[in-house]
């Protein structure tokens with residue numbers, strides 16, 4: 001694929017992440033729930049995850065990633081005219097949005113800012129929304145942030161879920177450009193499966209009762225594998241791309257076995273697959289931009305690289321995206 005001489009398209013001009021310092025390892029979990037490092041690694045591929053400090057909010061994490069993403073796009077905060085945040089663990093439920101908090105932290109007090117709720121598929125949804133905003137001419141430079149303080153909605157006595165999730169944030173800037181095009185994005189949902197993965201609050205609960213995530217993991221697992229395999233193949237076919245043309249596959253990092261199933265379906269080598277689940281666990285809407293940032297910082301994003309993303313999460317929501325990297329703006333980060 002050649003990105004030269006194209007009319008300007010929505011482009012991901014930068015990528016950045018913020019990773020909290022504190023590590024919560026599988027061995028740490030052995031101290032307070034009935035689990036083992038061996039079980040967690042065998043079933044999920046996760047070895048450790050990061051946990052934000054008590055006084056560190058979701059918007060703090062997102063702001064740190066956002067500042068870096070704006071710098072790497074060679075812009076300043078005042079160049080940003082919309083902020084969209086994907087999260088399932090906002091600072092506040094319903095309002096104010098985490099996007100408003102991040103905007104204020106960046107000194108932007110007269111700007112379009114809103115959150116989207118698409119769980120672990122949040123970053124794919126962000127690409128679709130930001131692409132539409134810039135290609136319609138409504139906005140010029142859209143800051144997209146996937147940010148999670150998943151630890152704030154985790155029941156650390158529920159071993160079926162608490163070992164899976166971690167905290168972190170990733171961000172990027174989407175603008176019209178002839179380089180780094182977001183070639184295509186597909187998003188979808190099926191609310192009939194909502195109860196398999198949700199933050200449940202009993203109707204009798206007091207309003208201030210904390211929310212905790214619940215998941216029927218095994219059922220989610222099977223649907224996730226089938227849905228993702230079909231979704232990526234549909235996106236590749238629609239764009240007349242053979243899976244052997246993919247240079248880098250950057251999937252949502254929920255479970256190594258889910259990633260491997262899609263990798264095998266597409267017959268991609270390990271070198272073409274970005275895996276961070278062992279270090280960060282599932283960071284939901286932040287997992288793809290955090291993994292993409294790793295690939296960028298490790299020099300794995302090369303000029304002209306064709307990138308495939310996929311994600312599946314609560315709702316159910318899912319999606320996939322094709323991007324091309326390595327244009328002049330990107331290599332200048």
Ligand code: UT7
Nearest residue numbers: 035039043120159160163217218220221224254255312313
């Ligand atoms: O990002 C959003 C999308 N999320 C996902 O895609 C996650 C999808 N699901 C999964 O990743 C997997 O289903 C899990 C990792 C959550 C669970 O793995 P599994 O192979 O599906 O295990 P399971 O739920 O079928 O449980 C098997 C056994 C059960 O014991 P019994 O009933 O066979 O005696 C569980 O009680 O493992 C037990 N178990 C645990 N054992 C040790 C469940 N959690 C744990 C644990 N440590 N933490």
